Amino acid sequence: MRFLSGTSSDGVREQLFTLDGIPGVLWTPDGGGAATRPLVLLGHGGGRHKKDPEVSALAHRLVTACGYAAVCVDVPAHGDRPQVEEYARLAVENQARVEAGEELAPLIAEFQARVARRTVPEWRAVLDAVQELGHVGPGPVGYWGVSLGCGLGVPFVAAEPRVRAAVLGLGGAHASADAAARITVPVQFLVQWDDERVPREQSLALFDALASKEKTLHAGPGGHGELPAFELDSAVSFFSRHLGPG
Amino acid sequence: MRFLSGTSSDGVREQLFTLDGIPGVLWTPDGGGAATRPLVLLGHGGGRHKKDPEVSALAHRLVTACGYAAVCVDVPAHGDRPQVEEYARLAVENQARVEAGEELAPLIAEFQARVARRTVPEWRAVLDAVQELGHVGPGPVGYWGVSLGCGLGVPFVAAEPRVRAAVLGLGGAHASADAAARITVPVQFLVQWDDERVPREQSLALFDALASKEKTLHAGPGGHGELPAFELDSAVSFFSRHLGPG
Numbered sequence: 001m002r003f004l005s006g007t008s009s010d011g012v013r014e015q016l017f018t019l020d021g022i023p024g025v026l027w028t029p030d031g032g033g034a035a036t037r038p039l040v041l042l043g044h045g046g047g048r049h050k051k052d053p054e055v056s057a058l059a060h061r062l063v064t065a066c067g068y069a070a071v072c073v074d075v076p077a078h079g080d081r082p083q084v085e086e087y088a089r090l091a092v093e094n095q096a097r098v099e100a101g102e103e104l105a106p107l108i109a110e111f112q113a114r115v116a117r118r119t120v121p122e123w124r125a126v127l128d129a130v131q132e133l134g135h136v137g138p139g140p141v142g143y144w145g146v147s148l149g150c151g152l153g154v155p156f157v158a159a160e161p162r163v164r165a166a167v168l169g170l171g172g173a174h175a176s177a178d179a180a181a182r183i184t185v186p187v188q189f190l191v192q193w194d195d196e197r198v199p200r201e202q203s204l205a206l207f208d209a210l211a212s213k214e215k216t217l218h219a220g221p222g223g224h225g226e227l228p229a230f231e232l233d234s235a236v237s238f239f240s241r242h243l244g245p246g
Numbered sequence: 247m248r249f250l251s252g253t254s255s256d257g258v259r260e261q262l263f264t265l266d267g268i269p270g271v272l273w274t275p276d277g278g279g280a281a282t283r284p285l286v287l288l289g290h291g292g293g294r295h296k297k298d299p300e301v302s303a304l305a306h307r308l309v310t311a312c313g314y315a316a317v318c319v320d321v322p323a324h325g326d327r328p329q330v331e332e333y334a335r336l337a338v339e340n341q342a343r344v345e346a347g348e349e350l351a352p353l354i355a356e357f358q359a360r361v362a363r364r365t366v367p368e369w370r371a372v373l374d375a376v377q378e379l380g381h382v383g384p385g386p387v388g389y390w391g392v393s394l395g396c397g398l399g400v401p402f403v404a405a406e407p408r409v410r411a412a413v414l415g416l417g418g419a420h421a422s423a424d425a426a427a428r429i430t431v432p433v434q435f436l437v438q439w440d441d442e443r444v445p446r447e448q449s450l451a452l453f454d455a456l457a458s459k460e461k462t463l464h465a466g467p468g469g470h471g472e473l474p475a476f477e478l479d480s481a482v483s484f485f486s487r488h489l490g491p492g
Binding site for chain 2: 218221228230
């Protein structure tokens with residue numbers, strides 16, 4: 001893990017890093033010395049990147065309100081990472097299949113499952129590296145990700161026992177119901193009632209598939225990109241309840 | 247309005263009162279002098295009363311966490327109020343109709359609509375009286391009520407312009423969809439996914455019927471009586487966001 005830069009503002013230290021060619025950003029309390037603290041891994045959305053405004057805003061809140069660490073890395077073919085020929089080819093093929101009348105949602109899900117085969121081991125390596133840092137340490141871990149961050153997050157949370165609580169959503173059951181059935185940690189699951197990309201019954205099917213004893217669906221009006229800002233506050237409360245003090 | 251008793255503990259002053267024969271309880275910050283503060287009216291569940299543990303716990307949180315006032319009164323034929331012959335007769339009739347194979351949910355809804363014709367004017371009178379008190383004053387008003395508190399709350403919130411935000415739930419659209427369509431304030435709406443008294447599609451239909459631009463469904467596993475305790479925290483955050491500082 002190699003740090004590229006570090007800046008501080010409003011009580012938050014932000015460090016850019018690379019780990020085996022994966023660019024990432026780590027947020028921690030400014031001036032926070034050696035201390036074990038909860039860590040939340042954030043998964044960004046499709047076509048976005050590690051410093052997406054929503055991701056960055058949530059990271060800042062987790063640091064300032066809870067004293068947590070937060071980390072986000074670019075998904076392959078996103079942000080500062082090179083294009084992936086296989087994904088580019090698939091995107092073109094899928095476009096053609098949708099134009100020929102195929103349903104969009106299963107194609108998105110299949111694509112995300114393919115990307116997850118890379119991101120699950122990558123994200124586990126990110127946890128390993130970040131938890132070795134003196135100002136983070138081996139505390140409890142949370143995961144937050146919607147849309148692409150849900151498609152990649154479901155198999156990640158299912159595979160990674162360090163994750164104790166997760167916020168997921170804006171995703172459907174097409175590809176990830178099997179992985180969802182292996183998730184038992186508390187989940188807050190976000191649905192946009194008028195999501196034009198994920199059919200409502202697919203969202204509810206993914207929520208139903210989660211094996212978690214504690215799981216709460218948060219649903220409201222609006223399209224895929226219109227998640228209300230107060231759901232970030234709600235995520236902070238949720239993590240605070242499950243990951244403990246920072 | 248006549249006060250019967252007043253006690254204080256853990257920073258909360260609790261005053262029992264009657265207003266035109268309606269027994270109620272008012273919670274305010276202990277030692278809180280003359281000050282205008284937000285007020286939340288709490289509607290208790292069926293077969294319960296104004297000092298139900300859930301109602302009382304939420305009232306204490308609103309007072310201690312937000313500096314708000316909270317009030318709850320016994321619904322007719324509940325708590326310290328006399329039985330109502332008409333309701334008792336209907337209960338017996340409904341029991342017989344259910345045993346004869348009729349659906350329970352529409353009968354409950356019809357019963358609640360009948361009770362609401364009394365409680366809507368009663369609760370408006372309670373707001374009038376409580377807001378004249380020096381330690382409450384004419385601040386913004388919220389409403390919280392699930393189950394019977396939703397069946398009575400929907401017509402109340404629709405009728406009462408002082409209410410700026412409401413938590414409702416564990417109720418269906420049978421009787422109250424028309425009133426719900428007149429509600430435009432922000433609503434947090436609670437659904438128990440395995441509710442044995444309110445069919446899921448009836449809950450979702452009531453949520454859909456609300457005309458509120460901001461409305462959020464919170465749904466989780468469990469039966470009618472198993473609302474998770476963290477939904478009280480969530481209600482406190484919701485009121486705090488919409489009613490402002492206490």
